[in-house]
Amino acid sequence: MKRFWAQRDTDSDRIGQSPPPPGRTSEDHAPANEHTRLLPNRVDSTPYLSPDDPAVSPYNLWTVRAVRWVTVAFTCLTFVWWVLMIVSNFITPPGLHVRGSPFFAFAYASIALLTLIVSLLFFSVPSRLARILSIVNAVVLLVDAVVILVVPGLRHAEIWAGVASAIWAALMAIWFVTADRTVQWGKAEEERRLTGRPESRRTVVEWVEIMLSTIVLTVMALVIVLMTLTLTLRAIDSGLAPPGDRYWVDGDRYQIHLYCFGNKTDAAGTKVTTVLLEGGEDTVENGLWQFADNAVRNGSVRRFCFADRPGMAWSDSAPSPFSASMASDALSETLSRAGEEGPWVLASAGIGSLYSRVFSSRHGDEVRGILMIDPLHEDFLLRTGAPGRGFILWFRGVISPCGFDRILGALVSGRRAVDRVWGRSSYQSGTTIFAKLQESLVADSLTKRDVVSSRAIQDKDTPLVVISSGQQIRRDRDWEDKQRDLSHLTTNLQRWDIVDDAPHRVWDTVGGREIIEKRLKELVR
Missing domain, CATH: 3.40.50.1820 (Alpha/Beta hydrolase fold, catalytic domain)
Structure with a gap:
């Protein structure tokens, strides 16, 4: 008798509540976040999406979207600086006079801008090799900035514009690594959540994009190494005392x-x-x-x-x-x-x-x-x-x-x-x-x-x-x-x-x- 009334009380508590739709659980009513599914299943019979479904994207995460917008902002800021540097090759803007060659500051600004452009063009296709190349570029660029600051002749010639350009180029190379690693994490996170496992395959288009980004970053690395060697020669030449x-x-x-x-x-x-x-x-x-x-x-x-x-x-x-x-x-x-x-x-x-x-x-x-x-x-x-x-x-x-x-x-x-x-x-x-x-x-x-x-x-x-x-x-x-x-x-x-x-x-x-x-x-x- 007691068991009957207990079952009756339980049933009465459920009166007025609609049952969850087929294929859904009570957890689906919770607010969506980075660790829950943002899109409903397209096939009620399976809990996961196909790896080729467009809904499987790192852009589902607000962190990835925020990193992309920050990269766009850095690109716009760098483009303005790059324009000022190219103008200084012909007419010196106020406060941007370089006592040495203005072409060095322009070169560093160009490297920073190209790094960000590569990051935006191939943003959704992270690459470990690209990150390694960018780390190498960042280290060499930081060495250039240190050499300019340490050698008095170079510091006198480049003044603040050249130093700032070199440091900014190094920071943008570091940001490239940060952005690419964030996308790599977001991609694996969304694939694990929506398909059940991280996807190791790549399409032909993705391989082409990886190849292009690798080629561009490799050329940039060679250019940066040559610039470092030229900067070394300039440091040596600055030690030659003038006769007067x-x-x-x-x-x-x-x-x-x-x-x-x-x-x-x-x-x-x-x-x-x-x-x-x-x-x-x-x-x-x-x-x-x-x-x-x-x-x-x-x-x-x-x-x-x-x-x-x-x-x-x-x-x-x-x-x-x-x-x-x-x-x-x-x-x-x-x-x-x-x-x-x-x-x-x-x-x-x-x-x-x-x-x-x-x-x-x-x-x-x-x-x-x-x-x-x-x-x-x-x-x-x-x-x-x-x-x-x-x-x-x-x-x-x-x-x-x-x-x-x-x-x-x-x-x-x-x-x-x-x-x-x-x-x-x-x-x-x-x-x-x-x-x-x-x-x-x-x-x-x-x-x-x-x-x-x-x-x-x-x-x-x-x-x-x-x-x-x-x-x-x-x-x-x-x-x-x-x-x-x-x-x-x-x-x-x-x-x-x-x-x-x-x-x-x-x-x-x-x-x-x-x-x-x-x-x-x-x-x-």
């Missing part, structure tokens, strides 16, 4: 290297005339320096000075745009900070003659003579500023952090720091390429305007000597006409010499050196 001193200019934004040799006064205490050298397409150190040393030993001149233009040899890069008048201002400030007052005889070569002419027009009282060695005429600046030449320089700058030629030169040809800083390999330097790019960008606009204006205000009584290359004149008839025009820069032409067998670098021949030294001696004495 470096002076802050332009509100202490960058430094210009200046070297002077000889006494400022003679035995009677009178100021001697100083030859102020201006290099052409190459640095002054690469040829003219040795010539000037010999001229002092021979007694032809008593004293000489030269300053490297921004980006050349030991001078820092200047912000863009950078025209001839800005170069003249930087030179004037450098000489003033060094206590150099002249009087000067300006000796320049090639395109450097344009810079000397602007300087002469602004310091007429201090200039005792002008000697131009196969000078470039302002009408030829159209060639210097040609778009094709500018694109080639920019492309060379973009790949310069890889340092293919510099690394091979050091390992195979035995090139030393002097070769890379101012010698025969200096044209491979990112700072030199950037200086040439700056020169090209404003050659036919700002610089040409500066040179034309300087010609109008040039002191017409200044003694002038022009020494031309016979090879250049025979090769280009227009070159001869422009050399003749430059011989009328002032009304006090002393000599116009044509060295028959000399190339554009006239001092490379014995006859050229003899003519240059003889004319300098006449101007100085």
